[in-house]
Amino acid sequence: xxxxxxxxxxxxxxxxxxxxxxxxxxxxxxxxxxxxxxxxxxxxxxxxxxxxxxxxxxxxxxxx
Numbered sequence: 001x002x003x004x005x006x007x008x009x010x011x012x013x014x015x016x017x018x019x020x021x022x023x024x025x026x027x028x029x030x031x032x033x034x035x036x037x038x039x040x041x042x043x044x045x046x047x048x049x050x051x052x053x054x055x056x057x058x059x060x061x062x063x064x
Contacts, residue, residue, distance in 0.1 A: 029054025
């Protein structure tokens with residue numbers, strides 16, 4: 001699979017910027033959402049780790 005860059009991003013909203021620190025997304029996905037990437041958070045991942053929307057899939061929550 002191909003390697004891709006993903007980033008945390010800031011959603012531009014009224015009253016200030018709100019960082020999305022929960023997930024990473026591709027630059028294309030971030031721009032489509034009207035957001036700005038936080039370039040310092042760049043990660044390189046395998047493209048198979050992305051969902052159909054360009055967001056990094058969340059790891060499964062371990063069962064107890």
